[in-house]
Amino acid sequence: MLIKEYRICMPLSVDEYKIGQLYMVAKHSSEQSQKGEGVEVVRNEACEHEQHGKGQYTEKRVHLSSRLPTWLQSFIPKIFYVTEKAWNYYPYTITEYTCSFIPKFSVCIETRYEDNNGSSDNCLSMSVESLAQRTVDIVDIVNDPVPEKHFKEEEDLSKFKSKKTSRGPFDKKWMEATEPIMCSYKLVKVKFEVWGLQTKVESFTQKSIRDILLLGHKQAFAWIDEWIGMTEEDVREYEKQMQEETNKRVLGSRSGSTSSH
Template identity: 65%
Template structure:
């Protein structure tokens, strides 16, 4: 059951052609900054892609390790090494992003994005979407005045006080969307599914909030870092992207390898926690998980008990 389809229009004081460069720069730098202690974004694949309907684009596949960023009630039901797989097809100014987790087969996020040079006035921008007849909540994102989580706040990225030296854009005052030129809007149609009775509403509301916070922070940074990327062309930013991906992968994967020397590897056990692998911390069994250990060849057979120990752990 699909619970909601929030649409997030986010205005940025750039034109859409400029933002194409800024977005790629921001995503690469942001991913590198947020990757630490074995958590963050590992780039698995990043290559050109052609679609019969949308034409030339770029396909990326990433693994987002985020165990420590989950709320306590979510950490209690996921394994120690936990990541979300993100696949994105970028046909700028149109992109499709999908996220899923093999540990939670009933969970998925689907995001459609369109960029236009306007002030968020296109109410029918997703009229051709597969979910066009579903009820949607519209949530405007103000990159200068909407509150962001305190842990992400940086004075240098506060757009109320930031002024670009190279473009002279900023500082963004109240009502800036009506006076600022150039201006563009990032429209996002976010669909979240978590089809587990008893947790669906809580999880989907949490995910929508996280997505909104990420969009707000990312668009703030794209504007605040404009002096770093405004002189780049597409080839320049692709080189920067490649370099940052390599550095970030080393940062994330090195920590993951160190962790794997101290705990069982996911190569041996596809889904596990040394103590418990069943997604149960509530007074009911939500769903079962098949666990197969390649070391001792033991199959849980969809074990539904509170705890399951592979034989090799008991030696």
């Protein structure tokens, strides 16, 4: 098992980030679902936890077979999806990814959001054993390069300035002086128990997760003028609308491709 802790700072408060994250996930899922390769929402309902209180449970199917590297595509069927189960007790969340076709593969992500610049050493209350195994990786949404195919000039935060909040652009040392600032602490555990492929798959998965976190958080801030000022009710309504459109696209495309075979 490969354990990493990602720390992603944002020029937002924890309360603002709650809205921005919901907006970003809904919009990003919709953008990725153009050709049946995207996110199908199976369940989205309220839940409750003894310790963390009331929250939201979502279950999604992430259809992505053609996006996998060729060496992994070779033994995975074309109709392939990963199941994502998420329990959101904001500012604490748990997300699990599994794949019925590869039962020995799983990803578990624990997240806590705090109003600081990544200075908490163990806000996820990791065990001594996990602390000894983890690697801390600072994901810098301003200075870390995104893959060229995802680069958009309007999402370059070293040049972007929000019209509604006047935040940005940011320099190389932005995490030391920016106000407000919050940090998303993500403990990611990747497990793939197949001899000979374990290290390769676990490393590839962690690299993919880092790329997704970097791009998603850059976009959440670059889109701030679209969502700042929304209430949670507003963003839940937007999320519902995007989910309905996305499900139609993903399911419609998949039934069309199935019937054509």
